[in-house]
Amino acid sequence: MSREILDSRRQVVSAVIRAYPGGRESAAARLGLKLKQFDNHAYENNGHRPLDDGQIALLESDTGTTYLPDYLCSLYGGFYVSLPDVDTLDNVELHQRGLQTSTKRGRVDQFIAQALSDGEIDEQEASEILALHAKHMAARHAEVVATINLHKRGKR
Numbered sequence: 001m002s003r004e005i006l007d008s009r010r011q012v013v014s015a016v017i018r019a020y021p022g023g024r025e026s027a028a029a030r031l032g033l034k035l036k037q038f039d040n041h042a043y044e045n046n047g048h049r050p051l052d053d054g055q056i057a058l059l060e061s062d063t064g065t066t067y068l069p070d071y072l073c074s075l076y077g078g079f080y081v082s083l084p085d086v087d088t089l090d091n092v093e094l095h096q097r098g099l100q101t102s103t104k105r106g107r108v109d110q111f112i113a114q115a116l117s118d119g120e121i122d123e124q125e126a127s128e129i130l131a132l133h134a135k136h137m138a139a140r141h142a143e144v145v146a147t148i149n150l151h152k153r154g155k156r
Contacts, residue, residue, distance in 0.1 A: 005127055005128065005131050006067055006070070006071050007071075007074075009050065009071065010043070010044065010050075011071075012056070012067045012068050012071045013042050013043075013050065013051055013056065014042075015065070015067045016056055016059050016060055016063065016065060016067055016068070017042060017059075019063045019065050019067075020059055020062065020063055021062070021063070024038060024039065024042070027042075027059055030058065030059060030062065031051075031055055031058065031059070041055075053068065056068045066080055066082060070134075074131075074134070078134075079134035079135070079137055079138045080138060081138045081141045081142050081145075082138070082142060083142060083145055084097075084142060084145060084146040084149065086149045089146055089149060089150045090150070091150070093146065094143070094146055094147055094150060097139070097142065097143040097146055098143060100139055100143075101136065101139040101140050101143050104132070104135050104136040104139045105136045105140075107132050107135075107136070108129065108132045108133050108136050111125075111128060111129055111132055112129055115128075115129065
């Protein structure tokens with residue numbers, strides 16, 4: 001049940017690369033870089049500047065991940081919320097969002113129960129619980145915004 005907690009930009013870049021279909025080679029090609037150039041930027045080798053936010057966002061748009069915004073928001077004690085596409089919303093999607101939100105809340109509760117099995121919550125478990133909780137709250141917020149947008153007066 002453990003999920004990866006990314007606490008540095010380098011970890012974010014590594015996670016994006018691991019998630020990218022075809023790995024480093026395909027990610028380098030997507031950015032128009034030779035593999036060695038890509039590695040130097042991705043891993044900040046030999047004093048090279050890191051990949052910029054736009055490059056990471058481009059790779060994440062292909063993978064459907066949100067590691068960078070999740071990480072940046074966590075630096076400020078917040079969480080990233082991906083807002084729904086208003087043009088494609090319908091009641092079926094609202095139901096699906098509700099199920100996803102419930103599932104994420106269940107993961108939080110399951111992890112808390114598991115962490116309490118020894119009678120206390122350690123620092124690693126606390127970090128995990130808060131990371132899962134942030135995912136639940138982001139899903140709930142997106143669900144609420146989707147409901148408002150779908151049923152907003154004057155939209156129909």
